[in-house]
Amino acid sequence: MVKARPRPAVNGVASADRVLTVLTAFQIGDTALSLVELVERTGLIKSTIMRLMVSLENYGFITRMADGRYQLASEVMRLNAVYQEALDLEKHVMPRLHHLAEQSGETASFYVRHGAYRMCQYRVNSSHRLRMNLQPGDMRPMDEAASAQALRAPYQVGIALQKPYYSKGATDPHAASLALPIYGAQQELMGALVISGPVSRLTEEYAESLRDMFFEAARDLMRSLGFKASSADQQAAR
Structure with missing residues (x-):
């Protein structure tokens, strides 16, 4: 059984261009992306991505899985x-x-x-x-x-x-x-x-x-x- 990792205790405040940079990092065929993969694809530092992910998760765009990876969530499907x-x-x-x-x-x-x-x-x-x-x-x-x-x-x-x-x-x-x-x-x-x-x-x-x-x-x-x-x-x- 995979042990769930604690969520980062940060506030999700970030500029729109960085939010969009993270969302567009997901490509066809991706089921989920790790923090390392997101760093490689966006060029952003880990702490920035973690803050962005809190905002995106709050608004239903991203789901953080039990193993710490991230996947697109239902709000993307709605849009x-x-x-x-x-x-x-x-x-x-x-x-x-x-x-x-x-x-x-x-x-x-x-x-x-x-x-x-x-x-x-x-x-x-x-x-x-x-x-x-x-x-x-x-x-x-x-x-x-x-x-x-x-x-x-x-x-x-x-x-x-x-x-x-x-x-x-x-x-x-x-x-x-x-x-x-x-x-x-x-x-x-x-x-x-x-x-x-x-x-x-x-x-x-x-x-x-x-x-x-x-x-x-x-x-x-x-x-x-x-x-x-x-x-x-x-x-x-x-």
């Missing part, structure tokens, strides 16, 4: 799952954004809630020279813009919409947009599908002409994400 989910979402969303941009002639985007803000996660720009200047990763307030309204909509409200949310001049006096909430397999809100453009082009009348096409694109995206509406939801949407 990998988040990363993979984001990649999978992109595969579902981007083809629909290209379709919407082509059919509408305007910019198509996918927004997600990010705390007190909404974030543009994916975007396909309009082919027009005059268009909204926004990039993936840009943040906007949760104001009265169509995308913010869609991201605030309770499920029963969002699933029963008869027309997309529409706004003009909410965040930018020159911009208009229409949006629909998008739900996933567990009826969770995944984000908002958005068409945006200058108020001079994306008028209420033009937005109304896009309604059927926009709803079909949203339903197609939700089906792709595994969403299945209940019979009650289908009745509410009629």
Whole structure:
């Protein structure tokens, strides 16, 4: 039986670059690394690595085994799952954004809630020279813009919409947009599908002409994400 070694009595305070140096020392095929191996791979001294490991263990990134070696822990797996989910979402969303941009002639985007803000996660720009200047990763307030309204909509409200949310001049006096909430397999809100453009082009009348096409694109995206509406939801949407 392997005797467990005592844990180092140190505080886990270290700079981010050193933490990342230790985490990236783990390679494919590694099951666990000893302190000596970590010293060789990182160039850091033992006492520094020991302090880093306390922090990483506290946050669930590292597990210290009974023989003193270290292995990656569950928080790394969780972040990998988040990363993979984001990649999978992109595969579902981007083809629909290209379709919407082509059919509408305007910019198509996918927004997600990010705390007190909404974030543009994916975007396909309009082919027009005059268009909204926004990039993936840009943040906007949760104001009265169509995308913010869609991201605030309770499920029963969002699933029963008869027309997309529409706004003009909410965040930018020159911009208009229409949006629909998008739900996933567990009826969770995944984000908002958005068409945006200058108020001079994306008028209420033009937005109304896009309604059927926009709803079909949203339903197609939700089906792709595994969403299945209940019979009650289908009745509410009629």
